[in-house]
Amino acid sequence: MLAGFTNLTFEFGARTIVRNATWHIQPGERIGLIGYNGTGKSTLLKVLVGEYSPSGGVVERGKNVSIGYLHQDLLSQEIEKSILEVAMDAFEKARGIQQRLTVMEKRLETEGENEQLLHDYADTLHEFELAGGYNMEHQAEEILHGLGFDTEVFDKPYQKFSGGWRMRVLLAKMILQNPDILLLDEPTNHLDLPSIEWLEKYLIHYPGSVVIVSHDKYFLNRMVTKIVDLYQQELNQYTGNYEFFETEKAMRIEIQQKAYENQQDYIRQQERFVERFKAKASKAAQAQSIVKRLDRLDRIENVELERPNIRINFLLDKQPGKVICTLKQVGKSFGPITLLQNADAEICRGDKIALIGANGKGKSTLLRIIAGTEPHQGEREWGHNVMESFYAQHQLEVLDGNNNILEEMSSSRAGKTELEYRSLLGCFLFGGDEVEKKVKVLSGGEKARVALAKTIVSKANFLMLDEPTNHLDMHSVDLLIEALNRYEGSLIIVSHDRHFISRTANIYWEIIDGKIRDFKGTYEEYVRWKEKITLEAAQKAPVAAPKAAAPPKVAEPAKPVDKEKQKLIQKAQREFETCEAQVASLKRQHEQAAELLAHPDTYANKVLFKAAEADLQRIATLLQASQKASERAFETLMAAEEA
Secondary structure: OOEEEEEEEEEEOOEEEEEEEEEEEOOOOEEEEEOOOOOOHHHHHHHHHOOOOOOEEEEEEOOOOOEEEEOHHHHHOOOOOEHHHHHHOOOHHHHHHHHHHHHHHHHHHHHOOOHHHHHHHHHHHHHHHHOOOOOHHHHHHHHHHHOOOOHHHOOOEHHHOOHHHHHHHHHHHHHHHOOOEEEEEOOOOOOOHHHHHHHHHHHHOOOOEEEEEOOOHHHHHHHOOEEEEEEOOEEEEEEOOHHHHHHHHHHHHHHHHHHHHHHHHHHHHHHHHHHHHOOOHHHHHHHHHHHHHHHHOOOOOOOOOOOOOOOOOOOOOOOOOOEEEEEEEEEEEEOOEEEEEEEEEEEEOOOEEEEOOOOOOOHHHHHHHHHOOOOOEEEEEEOOOOOEEEEOHHHHHHOOOOOEHHHHHHOOOOOOOHHHHHHHHHHOOOOHHHHHOEHHHOOHHHHHHHHHHHHHHOOOOEEEEEOOOOOOOHHHHHHHHHHHHHOOOEEEEEOOOHHHHHHHOOEEEEEEOOEEEEEEOOHHHHHHHHHHHHHHHHHOOOOOOOOOOOOOOOOOOOOOOOHHHHHHHHHHHHHHHHHHHHHHHHHHHHHHHHHHHHOHHHHHOHHHHHHHHHHHHHHHHHHHHHHHHHHHHHHHHHHHHHO
16 A cells, blocks of 8 residues: 555534545556545545645555645746756756756866866766766656647746646656656646647556546546545545446445335334334234334435436527538738638538647637637638627636626526526536625636536527536536537537547547648547548658769669568457457446346345346456456557557
């Protein structure tokens, strides 16, 4: 065990975060710490690193175990260094030795030849080499490149970057420190898709343990092998990724609910017997015995999945024409940087578009062009009867600060009742008296949620959404997905949440070389298409022409096709397809076994119930192993294609 809790109780004022919780982090584990917004996930991490003291129980940390903790509060630090220097601060020991070397070099310049000083200098150089000093700059640059930074900005002051880019610098520093346990609190919040994918590949091979707090289901499914669920002041642990957790948690709750109902039936039967026969002398002793048995009974608690289950319904005022918006020869530049050049595109009725790609490629700019709030070259034309609504995180000034949240929602004039507005605001984490808060006292995230809620209740037939999931928990994201799937209008979304866009979009736009390239299909199909065109581009890389003055060379025979490589790729492809088929088969078996376990006849028969429960656990174990095998097969296939 590296670190963890034993019988931990932590109270934050009058509120209890956890009670008698036990959780141990083992070497090499990749854990997802999840829970609804406000349950105390970040607080729990602070208890683990020693920022807060527990009310009861023990916080355990192994001797010499190092913990790296990345969280949003770090952004408030004032750092007067370049981003490369901030990242290189991870090499604390090597940087200290480097400072000693600098002092020695100055002494050598002034003191001339000093045998003892030269000897010490040579020893210190060797010490610097052992500490990785000669590689630290290269490693820092490599990590910063992976997180989306260009070489040109490495010397730019940290303070000149926005909050999102600062978080990337701090993430780079944390990765370079290589702690035994890496605690990441919402690490994907400020990353674009290429950076998230890079981080995934890095963390998969990270030698230490990783604990991730995230609302990104797609990221958790790929990253973690264990889920710790902070729910109703308890820590419940599940071996598997997030998808397995969702199924297993629902099954556990259903089993406990059935057991509770069965016990309640038994209690009612026994109580009726006691009530009926307690006055009869012949049955009084038996009735008294039943009362004592009921007093000793270990009562099963009633459980229900506590979460807001409301439906967000869109109302459309008008049906638009076939074409929503047309872009013709659109251009947009910022100084020497050209984002769009003679770009054409068309949005049709029913299109649900995800605008994706790396940061800085012009996604939000294109969204503003479509909305009509960004000057540009070329033409943008609305179709017939288009009623648009635009949600952008940087346009929160449209909210009236003097309104309370409920009044601000009513100003949308969507024609809903106060109860309907309250229900919708509950989905966006504003419950009870919170709807009476003035907009001007809300945090940036709370204002963003109000703006998104106003966008949803508008009667628009065309929605433009810029990062709509940034401040929502997983369940709220799922509710929004359901609402957008029922939405009969058209929409275009900028988002880095792959779970969200894979469930809502049917078309994917990406800005490449100033043009808008579109792909119709699922997100998985888009990823495969993207990998294919990237491979083709690499294969078609231009070869430098020979110089005119160079003597003629004898043409080399064309290289034969690497048959061995082709065989390896084909073998890896077959193995991957076999694993995927096995995963699909086991998922079906798991669903059937879960249905059998939930059947009333199974509960009525103790032997049948135990057999069904054991069978479900067996299939779940096989499914988890099969999913891991599929991941390994996919990695083998990728390695074979890149070799």
